[in-house]
Every structure is written in structure tokens, then in C-alpha cells.
Amino acid sequence: MTNIVxxxxxxxxxxxxxxxDLVQSAGTLAAETGGELGVLALGTxxxxxxxxxxxxxxxxxxxxxxxxxxxxxxxAGLAALVAGCEVLRPSLVLLPADSLGRDWAPRLGYxxxxxxxxxxxxxxxEEGRPVFQRLVFGGKAIATMTVAGGPAIATVRPxxxxxxxxxxxxxxxxxxxxxxxxxxxxxxxxxxxxxxxRQGPGLEEARAIVSGGRGLGGPEGFEPLGxxxxxxxxxxxxxxxxxxxxxxxxxxxxxQTGKTVxxxxxxxxxxxxxxxxxxxxxxxxxxxxINRDPEAPIFDYARLGVVGDWREVVPxxxxxxxxxxxx
Amino acid sequence: MHLxxxxxxVLDPEIPQSAFSLDPERKExxxxxxxxxxSVFDGNALELALRLxxxxxxxxxxxxxxxxxxxxxxxxxxxxxxxxxxxxxLGDENGLPAGRKARVLAAAIxxxxxxxxxxxxxxxxxxxxxxxxxxxxxxxxxPCLPFVSGLSLAPGGFEAVQQVESGQAVYRLPGxxxxxxxxxxxxxxxxxxxxxxxxxxxxxxxxxxLEELLPGTESDEARVETxxxxxxxxxxxxxxxxxxxxxxxxxxxxxxxxxxxxx
Ligand SMILES: Cc1cc2nc3c(=O)[nH]c(=O)nc-3n(C[C@H](O)[C@H](O)[C@H](O)COP(=O)(O)OP(=O)(O)OC[C@H]3O[C@@H](n4cnc5c(N)ncnc54)[C@H](O)[C@@H]3O)c2cc1C
Numbered sequence: 001m002t003n004i005v006x007x008x009x010x011x012x013x014x015x016x017x018x019x020x021d022l023v024q025s026a027g028t029l030a031a032e033t034g035g036e037l038g039v040l041a042l043g044t045x046x047x048x049x050x051x052x053x054x055x056x057x058x059x060x061x062x063x064x065x066x067x068x069x070x071x072x073x074x075x076a077g078l079a080a081l082v083a084g085c086e087v088l089r090p091s092l093v094l095l096p097a098d099s100l101g102r103d104w105a106p107r108l109g110y111x112x113x114x115x116x117x118x119x120x121x122x123x124x125x126e127e128g129r130p131v132f133q134r135l136v137f138g139g140k141a142i143a144t145m146t147v148a149g150g151p152a153i154a155t156v157r158p159x160x161x162x163x164x165x166x167x168x169x170x171x172x173x174x175x176x177x178x179x180x181x182x183x184x185x186x187x188x189x190x191x192x193x194x195x196x197x198r199q200g201p202g203l204e205e206a207r208a209i210v211s212g213g214r215g216l217g218g219p220e221g222f223e224p225l226g227x228x229x230x231x232x233x234x235x236x237x238x239x240x241x242x243x244x245x246x247x248x249x250x251x252x253x254x255x256q257t258g259k260t261v262x263x264x265x266x267x268x269x270x271x272x273x274x275x276x277x278x279x280x281x282x283x284x285x286x287x288x289x290i291n292r293d294p295e296a297p298i299f300d301y302a303r304l305g306v307v308g309d310w311r312e313v314v315p316x317x318x319x320x321x322x323x324x325x326x327x
Numbered sequence: 328m329h330l331x332x333x334x335x336x337v338l339d340p341e342i343p344q345s346a347f348s349l350d351p352e353r354k355e356x357x358x359x360x361x362x363x364x365x366s367v368f369d370g371n372a373l374e375l376a377l378r379l380x381x382x383x384x385x386x387x388x389x390x391x392x393x394x395x396x397x398x399x400x401x402x403x404x405x406x407x408x409x410x411x412x413x414x415x416x417l418g419d420e421n422g423l424p425a426g427r428k429a430r431v432l433a434a435a436i437x438x439x440x441x442x443x444x445x446x447x448x449x450x451x452x453x454x455x456x457x458x459x460x461x462x463x464x465x466x467x468x469x470p471c472l473p474f475v476s477g478l479s480l481a482p483g484g485f486e487a488v489q490q491v492e493s494g495q496a497v498y499r500l501p502g503x504x505x506x507x508x509x510x511x512x513x514x515x516x517x518x519x520x521x522x523x524x525x526x527x528x529x530x531x532x533x534x535x536x537l538e539e540l541l542p543g544t545e546s547d548e549a550r551v552e553t554x555x556x557x558x559x560x561x562x563x564x565x566x567x568x569x570x571x572x573x574x575x576x577x578x579x580x581x582x583x584x585x586x587x588x589x590x
Contacts (some may be wrong), residue, residue: 014490074470074471074473090432097405099491102457102473102474106460107464111465113546113549114548114549115549115551116425116551137340138340138452140344141557143556144555145552148550149550150549170488184470186500190497191486193494196466243511244511244515250490250510251492251493264588264589269395274542286587288580297344298565299565299567300344300565304583305565305566306576306580307567315575316581320581321355321584324582
């Protein structure tokens, strides 16, 4: 019997698709072992999310709407998680591998004396023992890991462990965690958020993504890429090299330490194909590489390739697609 | 003001897949011939510390590494960038569980003048766990702010810019705290001057043998075990399209994309 706990950010009652996927796969697995899934829903308005979480498979929903979560989501969320784990006594804690899950996991691990496995790309239970897959060395190797002798915590990358079967509705008890959180003066206090405006779809939901790398040679290169993306109804992404050059904002970065995307079409322009980049787009259905170096490693990974200068290929492709889509 | 930056020496993460191989016995990469470098995000952390010191005359920066004798390289690199002090926690860090590693590093940091901030990379560019910063904050008993890309002085402490999915979040904190650092155009590590690289070779390092810190850092934590380490399955090479000239190739590509159902 494996009792699992997950925590999701549910501010205003909204739960991300990745978090819902996680609740669903965790709920199914807990039930298969005769265990239960407890979900901690955090943030003002979290109670509104209780129904969604139940339908996705939560047996117990513990909500926490303390104000401190708004000004110190890392510290206050950790306090709620520690309290939630004391109530639910899980043998496995699964957190989304997003900025909050990655923040909480090591600190919760330390407090619980748990074994932590991060950035998990797939997971299962074998004879009651959690078994995790994760990419290491920038995606150049795959490790299989387990935890013995105590509770396990994992941060789970989007889409990992996803089940295609419909969710199993949980028992669905919902209650307040009953924890008052006092913000400490030593805590980092949130002053403001700067949300980047983006035209068109976000990278996570885009069906088509055109990404630019160091091969663009400058920020101007992102303009023709934007036109191609617009033609495809998609979004623009970037490699880390392009971000470090200051040609694209960090929120555009795709890869191991950027976003994980799963579009139907991914066009990599002037990107060499470092493993750290590819792990962010490996779930794309079709990858196209445009690179002037025929030896670039990206051609060992992409489905279709064009060897040439993007300055010629990209505008020509925009024209060709416009013509084709107008037909 | 005292800033401590943790630096790790790692196998060069940019070596291509084709040159990368594994030692299945040790469950580690084969390291023959390959270069080692400073883990990239630790470089970003060091740059943030150096910028704070540029802004404040009385700030001091200590570079701290935990690793075997060869890890000295990253301290020399930091000394060439004019850090004030370099401390080598000498010993094999690979065998230690994550929580114990954090306790040992906390013990080393406590031997230094009190730190206002401890900075480290968001994850090391080898096993990529991203655990140490958070665990170290717990071991030191202070808060942690991860994914920081920018840092400045502010009344009563510091202002830090954190990278999140939707953009940035700006925090005010008094310290002490552990910050984990992520990349940004504003924190690319500066190059060292040749003459400073030469001068750094002769500089004195403070060495702390691991054995001195081990007693009292025992931890009763669950064990993480690596069952298997393998290479990803090779993919088929891309179908290279050539329609004779950009327009022809683009038309061919558009057609193939439609056939594949990608547009
Ligand atoms: C711990 C760690 C985490 C990382 N995380 C990420 C991550 O999340 N995302 C990420 O992207 N990277 C990440 N990296 C960096 C990664 O290792 C590579 O350095 C980076 O992806 C390289 O970016 P690039 O392909 O744009 O640049 P380069 O490798 O420099 O490639 C540029 C390419 O452009 C081509 N080119 C040049 N001119 C033209 C032209 N006119 N027309 C067509 N092609 C041209 C060149 O042939 C070359 O192949 C990480 C690295 C580490 C160590």
C-alpha cells in the first residue's frame, strides 16, 4: 500500500494542466496499491479547485489559503507541505517540476529525511518501491533510481507517468489544513511580479514552435522567426545560447533548464542540437532542423533537415507555407 | 558584508553525445581525455557575487568547493576573478547522501565569518539534481530563494529577481539566505585577465579535510540508489531536403510537413 501526496498551486482555483496530469497518474497508481492520494491545494481560492482535484483522482484534498502564501510562496508553501505530510504520512511525495515544486522538494526532503529524485521523466511502483527515470549529464544518459529505507520525494516533469485511461475519481474528502502561517521577517518577501506579454499562444500550449539559437547571429534574427511562427499559428522559442546573448528573454528558453514543450511541429533554426536543448523538445511530434553545418548534431535527432543559411531558408519557408495554407 | 559562493568542478557538459560513454561498473561517465570545467550555473552565481562586491567596497567574497584535490581548479579560476578567499573542503563528495553533503557544507560555512548570503548554481551540470541549495538552507537554518538571475543591494538587505514560468518575481530579503542562481544575459561570468590567472596560481588556499567535519553531521535519511545508468537509444538521421535553391527547398519542406500532418 502506497500513500501518495502531491501539492499543487491552486491560486484562484486554477490548476495547471501539468499539475492535473500529475494528480491523475498519482491517483491511479495509489489506488492500484490499495493506497490513497492526498492533494495539498495551496493559494487563495484553492477551495474552488477541490472538485477538479477530486475528479482527477484525489482521495483527500487539504486546502491552505493563508495570506503568507501570496507574499512568500516558497517558505509558506513549505510550511504547509510539512504540516500536510504530518497529517497524511505519505511514503511517496510527488511534486510538479516547476519553480515551486523544485523549490519545495529539497527542503521538504531534508525535513522528512526522505530520499529525493528530481526531474523525473517517468515513474512507476515496483513491488511497492518507487522506480524513477531521469535524464542526467544534460540528457546524455538516463538513470533509473529508487529510494530505500524511508519516504521518497520526486519532482516530476510535465507529461511524465501520464496515463491514457480516464481518471479514477477519488473518495474526495476536502478540508482545510487548519494551519495559520505567520510570515517571518527573515523570509524573502515578494514585491512584484513582472509577467511577460506574449502575442499568440504560450510555449506550453503552442501546436507549432519556431526556435532560434546562436546561429541567428543577433536579436534581429528573431523577427523572421516570428513571422514564420505567426504563419503557423505558433510561438517562438530560443536556445540557452540565444538567451545568454540577450537576444531572447529567459522565458523563451527551451530545454533542460528551460521549458519542456510538446508541439506537433518544432523548427530549430541555427541550433546545434546540444542534448540539454533537445530534452526540452523531445516530445515534439515532428522536429525540423535548419542549420548551415551538415555535421551539426541536430541532424541526428530531427525528422527533417535543411542544410543552409537560415537567412534564405526561413523567409522562403514562410512564403511557401503561406501559399500552401492559402490553397 | 560576506558572500559565500559554492563552486563545483564537473565533467565538461558540452561534450557531444558522440564522445560520451559510460562505465557501467561504476555507474559514472568515462572521464578519460575529457576536460573538466566550473559548473555553469555556479559561474552565474559567482558573477552575481562579484557584481555585488563591485557595488560595495566592504563586501568580501569567499569561494568554497567540495571535492578531490583536482577541484582546486575552480578555486584558482575564482581567485583569478579576484575573490577574497578560497576554501577547499577536501574529500570525496560522491559517496555522501545529499542531506549529509548539505550538513558538511553547512559545517564548513560556519567556520567562516558569518555569511550574509550563500550562492550556488540551481543545479550541477553533471547529475543535475538541483537539491543542494535547498538542503543547505535547511542545514544552515535559513530561507532559500531559488532560480535567482539578478541581485542588488536594497534598504535592509537585498533585492533578488527570480525567474519563474511566466516572467520574473522580485523579492526583498534581509539575509542570511541561500540563493540558487539561474542563467540570464546579466550574469554571464566575466573573463579573467591573463595576469590575474598567473597570479592566482601562487595564491594560498584554505583547506579543510572532510574528516574534520564528518562527526556530528550523520543523517538518518532514506537512501537514493542508482539502479541503472544507460545511453539513450540512437535516433535515425534526418531526411535532408534539397530542392535546389531556397525557394525549391522551402516548397519541398512545406509539402513534406503537410504529408506528415505537422501543419
Ligand atoms: C546544466 C546545463 C543546462 C543547460 N540547459 C539548456 C537549456 O535548457 N536549453 C538550451 O538550449 N541549452 C541549455 N544548455 C546549453 C547547451 O549545452 C548548449 O550550449 C546550447 O543549447 C547551445 O545553443 P545553440 O545551439 O543555440 O548554439 P551553438 O551550439 O553555438 O549552435 C549554433 C548553431 O548555429 C548554426 N549556424 C550558424 N550560423 C548559421 C546560419 N547562418 N544559418 C543556419 N545555421 C547557422 C551553427 O552551425 C551551429 O550549429 C545547458 C547547458 C548546461 C551545462
